[in-house]
Amino acid sequence: MKKAPTIRDVAATAGVSVSVVSRVLNPDSGPVAPAKRQDVLRVIDELGYRPRAAARELSAGHALTIGLVVTDLSNPFFARLADRIVWEARSHGVQVVLMTTQEDPHLEADSLDTLLDRSVSGVIATPTGGNIEKWARLQDLGVNVVFVDRTIEELADVDVVSIENFDSARRSTEYLIGLGHTRIALVTGPRQTSTGRARINGYRAAHEEASLAVDPLLIRDVPFRGDSGGDAVGSLLAMPQPPTALIVANTAQVQSSVRRLVQVGIRIPDELSVIVFDDNPWTELMSPPLSVIRQPLDMLAVHSLELVLGRMQGKLPDGPRFIEVKADFLARNSCAPLAQTAIH
Amino acid sequence: MKKAPTIRDVAATAGVSVSVVSRVLNPDSGPVAPAKRQDVLRVIDELGYRPRAAARELSAGHALTIGLVVTDLSNPFFARLADRIVWEARSHGVQVVLMTTQEDPHLEADSLDTLLDRSVSGVIATPTGGNIEKWARLQDLGVNVVFVDRTIEELADVDVVSIENFDSARRSTEYLIGLGHTRIALVTGPRQTSTGRARINGYRAAHEEASLAVDPLLIRDVPFRGDSGGDAVGSLLAMPQPPTALIVANTAQVQSSVRRLVQVGIRIPDELSVIVFDDNPWTELMSPPLSVIRQPLDMLAVHSLELVLGRMQGKLPDGPRFIEVKADFLARNSCAPLAQTAIH
DNA sequence: TACAAAAGTGGAACCGGTTCCACTCCGGAT
DNA sequence: ATCCGGAGTGGAACCGGTTCCACTTTTGTA
Numbered sequence: 104m105k106k107a108p109t110i111r112d113v114a115a116t117a118g119v120s121v122s123v124v125s126r127v128l129n130p131d132s133g134p135v136a137p138a139k140r141q142d143v144l145r146v147i148d149e150l151g152y153r154p155r156a157a158a159r160e161l162s163a164g165h166a167l168t169i170g171l172v173v174t175d176l177s178n179p180f181f182a183r184l185a186d187r188i189v190w191e192a193r194s195h196g197v198q199v200v201l202m203t204t205q206e207d208p209h210l211e212a213d214s215l216d217t218l219l220d221r222s223v224s225g226v227i228a229t230p231t232g233g234n235i236e237k238w239a240r241l242q243d244l245g246v247n248v249v250f251v252d253r254t255i256e257e258l259a260d261v262d263v264v265s266i267e268n269f270d271s272a273r274r275s276t277e278y279l280i281g282l283g284h285t286r287i288a289l290v291t292g293p294r295q296t297s298t299g300r301a302r303i304n305g306y307r308a309a310h311e312e313a314s315l316a317v318d319p320l321l322i323r324d325v326p327f328r329g330d331s332g333g334d335a336v337g338s339l340l341a342m343p344q345p346p347t348a349l350i351v352a353n354t355a356q357v358q359s360s361v362r363r364l365v366q367v368g369i370r371i372p373d374e375l376s377v378i379v380f381d382d383n384p385w386t387e388l389m390s391p392p393l394s395v396i397r398q399p400l401d402m403l404a405v406h407s408l409e410l411v412l413g414r415m416q417g418k419l420p421d422g423p424r425f426i427e428v429k430a431d432f433l434a435r436n437s438c439a440p441l442a443q444t445a446i447h
Numbered sequence: 448m449k450k451a452p453t454i455r456d457v458a459a460t461a462g463v464s465v466s467v468v469s470r471v472l473n474p475d476s477g478p479v480a481p482a483k484r485q486d487v488l489r490v491i492d493e494l495g496y497r498p499r500a501a502a503r504e505l506s507a508g509h510a511l512t513i514g515l516v517v518t519d520l521s522n523p524f525f526a527r528l529a530d531r532i533v534w535e536a537r538s539h540g541v542q543v544v545l546m547t548t549q550e551d552p553h554l555e556a557d558s559l560d561t562l563l564d565r566s567v568s569g570v571i572a573t574p575t576g577g578n579i580e581k582w583a584r585l586q587d588l589g590v591n592v593v594f595v596d597r598t599i600e601e602l603a604d605v606d607v608v609s610i611e612n613f614d615s616a617r618r619s620t621e622y623l624i625g626l627g628h629t630r631i632a633l634v635t636g637p638r639q640t641s642t643g644r645a646r647i648n649g650y651r652a653a654h655e656e657a658s659l660a661v662d663p664l665l666i667r668d669v670p671f672r673g674d675s676g677g678d679a680v681g682s683l684l685a686m687p688q689p690p691t692a693l694i695v696a697n698t699a700q701v702q703s704s705v706r707r708l709v710q711v712g713i714r715i716p717d718e719l720s721v722i723v724f725d726d727n728p729w730t731e732l733m734s735p736p737l738s739v740i741r742q743p744l745d746m747l748a749v750h751s752l753e754l755v756l757g758r759m760q761g762k763l764p765d766g767p768r769f770i771e772v773k774a775d776f777l778a779r780n781s782c783a784p785l786a787q788t789a790i791h
Numbered sequence: 792t793a794c795a796a797a798a799g800t801g802g803a804a805c806c807g808g809t810t811c812c813a814c815t816c817c818g819g820a821t
Numbered sequence: 822a823t824c825c826g827g828a829g830t831g832g833a834a835c836c837g838g839t840t841c842c843a844c845t846t847t848t849g850t851a
Contacts, residue, residue, distance in 0.1 A: 161807080483799085
């Protein structure tokens with residue numbers, strides 16, 4: 104176990120000062136004679152020298168690192184998002200420190216502290232909804248924060264990237280109404296979040312357009328956490344007058360909701376038409392393949408990274424940015440006209 | 448945007464020297480009078496002081512960080528593994544820097560360089576198979592390396608955590624033979640990897656036990672990368688005398704293999720009995736629910752982290768450790784007796 | 792009461808980079 | 822010939838922690 108060479112080793116071997124080596128390492132930081140530059144580069148290569156990130160960070164006061172704070176990697180949505188973000192970040196020479204919160208504000212608070220210690224220059228997160236002061240403090244210390252998929256309204260000056268919530272919910276609802284359904288259930292995130300609200304509003308808008316009344320009991324805004332999606336589905340199916348169609352409008356609830364549907368053995372679409380907000384590979388492998396709102400993960404990843412990096416380089420105007428990307432509705436075979444639905 | 452307090456701010460405010468603050472921060476590094484300790488702690492709290500990780504790393508020469516190098520987070524196996532590792536690492540106060548390789552040795556090489564720059568004290572990885580010298584160099588520089596799920600045989604002194612490859616393959620094969628199948632296909636990782644070989648051997652062993660001949664054409668050791676699993680499945684089904692049962696024995700190939708099966712519309716288990724090495728939630732949601740070898744992700748995560756952390760603290764004996772954890776076979780409904788299989 | 796051992800403290804070097812600044816060249820303009 | 826400005830260079834301070842060591846104050850014990 105030998106130890107790695109430092110910049111002073113390189114300088115000594117090349118017969119120059121550390122300043123010169125540093126300038127070779129960081130072009131544009133000062134002039135270096137072409138001949139010496141070659142010498143230094145050769146020595147760097149020979150010695151296998153690599154600058155220590157910690158030293159650079161200490162001196163610079165901040166790291167070329169971003170924090171990625173998601174709730175849970177076992178949710179394919181976040182996993183794929185993380186995959187894309189890591190990929191995209193790498194191509195910009197930025198590392199990603201990963202933290203998961205399990206939807207727990209305490210764990211989230213811990214994560215934020217840790218990211219602060221690491222002097223990350225940016226954070227991409229799906230916030231739990233708590234820790235408002237912590238998020239504010241982070242921003243106050245110059246960390247660029249971008250929220251994906253959700254947001255916290257109390258927080259000014261945060262960039263947000265999400266899908267067109269209102270529109271996606273409206274279109275899926277319209278589609279089901281078009282099939283003749285009038286009792287359409289909606290499982291979505293908490294009404295306190297802007298995304299939850301936007302989706303509910305889209306759902307309502309579609310009803311109004313069609314002059315249909317909305318049964319408030321069919322709207323279930325449930326916590327992201329745990330099995331709340333499944334429980335909502337269970338209770339919806341147990342209603343005296345159960346829905347004939349269901350929209351699961353939040354990635355966090357899709358897995359448990361669909362599991363519940365399979366467990367109770369309800370026939371899709373014969374007994375219930377289903378649309379989920381998700382683009383997981385397995386939605387296509389089920390029988391029947393589920394109709395989905397396809398969340399454009401690439402776009403979400405690219406935009407959130409663009410925002411973080413743009414802020415890091417000070418290349419963006421000052422106000423907070425709110426980016427909504429279009430989500431496609433993909434009809435597969437989990438929805439049937441009401442006429443064919445066997446009311447039980 | 449104000450700037451964060453440093454240890455000297457704390458020292459000045461508390462009216463002590465930086466040494467004292469440092470000793471308060473790191474118990475056991477030296478004595479501090481109880482009264483002063485209280486003072487310092489109070490000031491730290493008032494100022495909201497947090498030690499900068501970079502400074503600590505620079506001084507210590509290594510970081511309380513481990514690198515996690517997986518191929519692809521869109522594979523639920525790795526995603527869930529990552530989730531568990533991040534979770535487990537956090538509980539030990541260790542951060543995780545995430546890198547993905549997409550099975551590309553070049554990207555892997557990049558990742559290793561980056562981790563070196565970061566002075567990580569450990570790496571948990573599913574290696575692509577290349578970069579042997581790079582891995583060796585990493586170890587040589589004192590980085591503790593643990594491989595999960597796969598390994599590189601040329602590399603001495605690496606800890607490895609995986610499931611009981613031989614046994615898992617043998618048991619699944621035995622199960623299918625027990626159902627009367629004699630033409631059982633095996634899709635697994637490259638024969639060059641020890642895991643690929645072990646699984647093939649397990650498959651062979653089950654055949655020998657039952658005095659069954661092995662048709663080498665039914666064994667497909669394919670690359671981890673891309674759609675090779677699906678292609679193997681396609682070509683197996685196109686054989687003049689196609690298999691009546693299929694074992695997909697590597698997580699990297701499960702997704703594409705199953706997708707192909709669904710695409711060609713083969714009926715499971717009527718036309719083909721299927722077992723996959725995976726423990727994804729969706730295997731249960733398919734119809735029929737797939738019989739699986741359940742990889743104990745928790746155990747894989749816990750053991751690999753234990754190894755890395757143990758090495759970091761020098762608490763482990765010198766030789767490399769090879770940990771195999773038991774994987775359960777979970778029979779669901781994707782396998783049928785040969786008698787009921789419709790040979791086409 | 793004396794005196795060694797232990798507890799407590801602060802100064803300063805150090806980790807490995809970056810950056811500011813002073814200084815030496817050199818060519819070109821006056 | 823003289824001056825100016827910029828290219829090229831190295832010395833040294835600095836980033837924010839840790840740690841060694843010298844020093845002072847307690848404490849315990851003979």
